Amino acid sequence: xxxxLARAVRPPETSRPPLDLPxxxxxxTDLTKRFGRLPVLRGLSxxxxxxxxxxxxxxxxxxKSTLIKAMLGLVRPDGGTLAIDGVPVGEDPGxxxxxxxxxxxxxxxxxxxxxxxxxxxxxxxxxAVPEDDELFESFGLxxxxxxxxxxxxxxxxxxxxxxxxxxxxxSLLILDEPTAGLDPIANGLLKAKILQARDAGATVILxxxxxxxxxxxxxxxxxxxxxxxxFQGSLDNLRRATGHQRLxxxxxxxxxxxxx
Amino acid sequence: MTTFKxxxxxxxxxxxxxxLLGYTLLLLALTEALLRFGGSGPRAVISLLNVVLILVPxxxxxxxxxxxxxxxEFIELLLAQPVGRPALFAGLYTGLALPLVVGFLMGVGxxxxxxxxxEGSGSGSIGLLLAAGSLLTLVFTALAFLxxxxxxxxxxxxxxxxxxxxxxxxxxxxxxxxxxxxMADYPLELPLxxxxxxxxxxxxxxxxxxxxxxxxxxxxxxxxxxxxxxxxLGTGVTIGAxxxxxxxxxxxxxxxxxxxxx
Numbered sequence: 001x002x003x004x005l006a007r008a009v010r011p012p013e014t015s016r017p018p019l020d021l022p023x024x025x026x027x028x029t030d031l032t033k034r035f036g037r038l039p040v041l042r043g044l045s046x047x048x049x050x051x052x053x054x055x056x057x058x059x060x061x062x063x064k065s066t067l068i069k070a071m072l073g074l075v076r077p078d079g080g081t082l083a084i085d086g087v088p089v090g091e092d093p094g095x096x097x098x099x100x101x102x103x104x105x106x107x108x109x110x111x112x113x114x115x116x117x118x119x120x121x122x123x124x125x126x127x128a129v130p131e132d133d134e135l136f137e138s139f140g141l142x143x144x145x146x147x148x149x150x151x152x153x154x155x156x157x158x159x160x161x162x163x164x165x166x167x168x169x170x171s172l173l174i175l176d177e178p179t180a181g182l183d184p185i186a187n188g189l190l191k192a193k194i195l196q197a198r199d200a201g202a203t204v205i206l207x208x209x210x211x212x213x214x215x216x217x218x219x220x221x222x223x224x225x226x227x228x229x230x231f232q233g234s235l236d237n238l239r240r241a242t243g244h245q246r247l248x249x250x251x252x253x254x255x256x257x258x259x260x
Numbered sequence: 261m262t263t264f265k266x267x268x269x270x271x272x273x274x275x276x277x278x279x280l281l282g283y284t285l286l287l288l289a290l291t292e293a294l295l296r297f298g299g300s301g302p303r304a305v306i307s308l309l310n311v312v313l314i315l316v317p318x319x320x321x322x323x324x325x326x327x328x329x330x331x332x333e334f335i336e337l338l339l340a341q342p343v344g345r346p347a348l349f350a351g352l353y354t355g356l357a358l359p360l361v362v363g364f365l366m367g368v369g370x371x372x373x374x375x376x377x378x379e380g381s382g383s384g385s386i387g388l389l390l391a392a393g394s395l396l397t398l399v400f401t402a403l404a405f406l407x408x409x410x411x412x413x414x415x416x417x418x419x420x421x422x423x424x425x426x427x428x429x430x431x432x433x434x435x436x437x438x439x440x441x442x443m444a445d446y447p448l449e450l451p452l453x454x455x456x457x458x459x460x461x462x463x464x465x466x467x468x469x470x471x472x473x474x475x476x477x478x479x480x481x482x483x484x485x486x487x488x489x490x491x492x493l494g495t496g497v498t499i500g501a502x503x504x505x506x507x508x509x510x511x512x513x514x515x516x517x518x519x520x521x522x
Contacts, residue, residue: 069521071441072339072340073339073340074339075521099338101340103333103340107331109269109273109331111276112272120265120266123265124265125269125341158495240295
């Protein structure tokens with residue numbers, strides 16, 4: 001049983017998608033990265049399906065943050081390929097115009113106001129698209145925009161962080177622990193916004209430690225363990241393969257198969 | 261122009277910084293006090309020079325590294341936007357160095373301005389003092405960038421910044437004097453001259469003292485320097501060497517910034 005299960009969840013050897021599938025929003029082949037002598041990514045191959053919400057899961061140190069930073073061009077992989085919308089991530093920063101990034105920790109220049117921050121990002125991106133202000137309004141940020149960021153509470157900064165990620169209507173949203181530090185109401189608003197973005201065609205990748213919190217909204221799971229892909233596929237497949245209905249139990253079952 | 265866009269908003273941030281305001285006010289108070297009570301003529305400028313040579317490098321490198329470590333998450337957010345790294349680096353550097361230079365020029369320049377000419381020792385040496393301080397600001401902000409891209413850990417980076425400052429302001433001269441006195445029997449003029457060119461703070465001192473005809477006041481290296489170069493050539497060489505001190509760390513820092521993992 002255990003061996004059969006391990007076979008079932010082992011990632012495919014090559015990640016080249018069949019030709020009849022839509023082009024993956026993010027695709028990696030044999031992606032490797034080491035920091036000094038410490039290997040962090042040890043040959044990742046996966047494909048993130050477009051227009052779906054993919055949860056990037058895994059224990060601390062599995063390589064989630066490094067993978068996110070590689071997608072953003074913040075970390076340069078040592079080997080393998082990584083492509084966003086079929087375009088290899090490289091020297092040309094243009095592909096990042098399609099990405100909305102919400103970092104785990106929101107820290108902005110202390111003496112700028114929220115409005116100045118928004119203006120700066122708008123300037124840097126030079127996008128012509130009409131901006132999406134919905135989160136600014138639903139989060140009640142509009143009244144806070146003229147205060148220096150230094151005076152805002154941690155939760156308000158996190159709301160600003162989220163609103164900025166959605167502002168430019170990105171086709172790929174990368175959200176790192178998006179619900180950390182948000183109150184339940186803001187949390188609900190953000191979840192609704194994520195679903196709305198997906199229904200409008202955007203691809204969403206979100207990483208979270210508290211999987212149960214986001215379980216109801218995820219379509220696919222990409223589980224990393226020790227710098228490798230432990231499972232990729234739909235949430236339903238994960239449940240079927242492990243026999244567990246709850247995501248956390250399913251992931252725990254997979255992690256027990258370490259080395260499988 | 262990414263560089264200009266980053267610069268513009270960073271200026272807005274730093275102009276409202278209380279640290280920068282405090283720095284400017286401190287320089288203002290020191291300059292005003294030295295002008296009033298430190299006597300007139302070259303003496304006031306030389307006293308002020310000694311303050312500038314200690315304070316400007318310290319504030320530039322410490323404030324610079326602190327600011328950059330504090331801005332690390334924001335720099336990552338900026339890097340996640342469709343901007344190139346070299347342009348971003350250029351914007352960050354000018355956005356940090358420019359407010360510090362302006363703060364210095366206001367702090368030291370304004371008291372001279374309202375004291376009027378005749379106080380101090382003529383506008384030439386004041387101009388050189390302002391130039392030396394501005395160049396040193398550029399040098400030590402560049403060093404702050406270099407430290408912050410080379411050292412990941414914030415506390416270590418700050419420690420290294422202070423070690424660099426101690427090294428060029430205190431240790432370097434101490435070692436130079438030690439070498440000169442223990443090897444007094446040998447013709448050391450040229451080696452010492454070369455060693456002076458290697459230290460940006462010494463360069464700042466030489467730049468001003470060459471013009472004040474006070475080369476003897478800066479001891480051995482100063483005397484050697486004046487004899488070897490004379491005033492005009494000496495000024496050119498020191499400014500050139502200071503420019504290299506800006507460009508060197510800056511280029512190294514930029515190369516590292518472009519290649520590094522965040």
